Amino acid sequence: MEELRKNKQFMFLFIIFIIISFVHILYATLSMRGMYEDGGFYMIEMLNNISNNIFRFSYDNGHPRFFISILHQLPVFVSGIILGIKNKYVLMGIYSFSQFFIPFLALLWNFKLTQRTKRYDILFWSIFCYGAILMPFMIFSVVEILIGGMFHFILWNYLVSEIDYKKRDIVAIIFLLIIMFTTYEYVVALGFIFFLAHFNYVINEKSIKNQCVKTLIGLGALGASIFNIWYMLHVPGEGGEIMRFLKEAHDYMPYILNLNSLFSVLTILIIFLLFFKKTKFSNLSLGLIFFVFIFAMVYLLKHPTQSVYPMWEQHFRTIPCWFFPLLFIGLYIKDFISDKFHTIKYINFICVALICCIFQNCWQLVDTYYWNKNIEYMKQELDKTDALLYIPSEHEEISGFHNEQLRRYIWHGIYAATSILFSDTYEQRTLLMNYDENQDPGNGTFRNFLYVTPWNPSVMSMPFGTYISVKNKFWDLTDCAAALDKYNKENNIETNE
Numbered sequence: 001m002e003e004l005r006k007n008k009q010f011m012f013l014f015i016i017f018i019i020i021s022f023v024h025i026l027y028a029t030l031s032m033r034g035m036y037e038d039g040g041f042y043m044i045e046m047l048n049n050i051s052n053n054i055f056r057f058s059y060d061n062g063h064p065r066f067f068i069s070i071l072h073q074l075p076v077f078v079s080g081i082i083l084g085i086k087n088k089y090v091l092m093g094i095y096s097f098s099q100f101f102i103p104f105l106a107l108l109w110n111f112k113l114t115q116r117t118k119r120y121d122i123l124f125w126s127i128f129c130y131g132a133i134l135m136p137f138m139i140f141s142v143v144e145i146l147i148g149g150m151f152h153f154i155l156w157n158y159l160v161s162e163i164d165y166k167k168r169d170i171v172a173i174i175f176l177l178i179i180m181f182t183t184y185e186y187v188v189a190l191g192f193i194f195f196l197a198h199f200n201y202v203i204n205e206k207s208i209k210n211q212c213v214k215t216l217i218g219l220g221a222l223g224a225s226i227f228n229i230w231y232m233l234h235v236p237g238e239g240g241e242i243m244r245f246l247k248e249a250h251d252y253m254p255y256i257l258n259l260n261s262l263f264s265v266l267t268i269l270i271i272f273l274l275f276f277k278k279t280k281f282s283n284l285s286l287g288l289i290f291f292v293f294i295f296a297m298v299y300l301l302k303h304p305t306q307s308v309y310p311m312w313e314q315h316f317r318t319i320p321c322w323f324f325p326l327l328f329i330g331l332y333i334k335d336f337i338s339d340k341f342h343t344i345k346y347i348n349f350i351c352v353a354l355i356c357c358i359f360q361n362c363w364q365l366v367d368t369y370y371w372n373k374n375i376e377y378m379k380q381e382l383d384k385t386d387a388l389l390y391i392p393s394e395h396e397e398i399s400g401f402h403n404e405q406l407r408r409y410i411w412h413g414i415y416a417a418t419s420i421l422f423s424d425t426y427e428q429r430t431l432l433m434n435y436d437e438n439q440d441p442g443n444g445t446f447r448n449f450l451y452v453t454p455w456n457p458s459v460m461s462m463p464f465g466t467y468i469s470v471k472n473k474f475w476d477l478t479d480c481a482a483a484l485d486k487y488n489k490e491n492n493i494e495t496n497e
Helices: 004-005 007-031 036-051 066-082 088-117 118-137 144-160 167-182 186-203 209-236 238-251 252-258 262-274 283-302 311-317 321-336 343-383 412-421 478-490
Strands: 459-462 466-470
Touching: 004 007, 004 343, 007 088, 007 343, 036 066, 036 088, 036 412, 036 459, 036 466, 066 088, 066 144, 066 167, 088 118, 088 144, 118 144, 118 262, 118 311, 118 321, 118 343, 144 167, 144 186, 144 209, 144 321, 167 186, 167 209, 186 209, 186 321, 262 283, 262 343, 283 343, 311 321, 343 412
Parallel strands: none
Antiparallel strands: 459 466
16 A cells, blocks of 8 residues: 555545545535435335334335345434434435445445555456446435445455455455345346355465455355345346346446546546556646546536436446446456556556546536525425425426426425425425326336325325325324325325225
């Protein structure tokens, strides 16, 4: 790690990266940006559980993603139940903070581990994947790969490195293997890659203890793959979901140059051009790369109809399903066929990856800014209506961006949850409803899930299949619930009772 500390360009970029990352995380936390899309649904169920002192996470307990959900949601339950925090905005901020901070923390963990392993190539790929692969879809941060993906680089660092494992390392490895079991889709292939690769690294170990630890990693990763395959084959619909994710990764590739993924493309091109460079960066080279990224930032801001579209961005979460396994195969092949390791080259690559991370963090600030604008508009729409139920136009989204320059950040699938979460009053006057007609054949609005339960009028069913109390310590929906029940009956809405 001394090579990195002596490199002034790296230290300069690393410090900027740390600062801008904390600015992004703080801004997203204060803006409660984790409520975008599925986050709002999970949050409203968590608040309802906290109000009833139920320590139950907002996810299917039998699903492999459950442990990732624990990492993500545990700070909210600790704050709400154990510490007794009753302000829903504070709890929404905590939920948002854990979404954005956990993957960043994993990246710092890998950086710290590299001080012992000296595997700068793995450090580079972790930084590269954080900035060029994961951050482009960070608007949709409720996804297990965003949290779990960065931890797999730490586990790979442990597997391939020649270090003497301590007790704390073994505990950390077990924790990382548990995460691999619960990161789901792409682990189906990744676990087999870890298992096959571990034979090569076990052979090079002289210590029996170290051999056992590497074997633990290999067998644990294999178990993760087998477990996820078993789950896909035995749970109805899961295989189809995997195929849908892979198809989305292909379908949305044409949009890659129209989005903030342009930073990823530039990073790949620059790294390719620098592949044969064996000397350190000059200040001029660093300045030129910064200029190119600034130009890309200006381009995206000047063309918001092409770049500000979170619905496109969130679909890029499918790309790691095929990219990560290919990457880890490449890492293994490199180690298997060659012992050559050029430190200066990888430090150059790390600098480029850090530049990508810096500008992706800047774009996250842009995302958060537009998210706030939409939330402000939605709250204004709710405040200016006296109706108990507000049904949006079936031809427009609820958004302040109906002009050609801007796009939406509020998803109609969780209208009801979002309106409850961001209502400033305890006795809620207005409930924002889903459309009566399905607006997107490929993704239903789940209108049939929004109703007052006939077996218990104090409980309301919400889209995506959860139940909340009509009245608890966070909200009072008594009048809205009565109006909803009347509306469904008068309009013959078929609910999912």
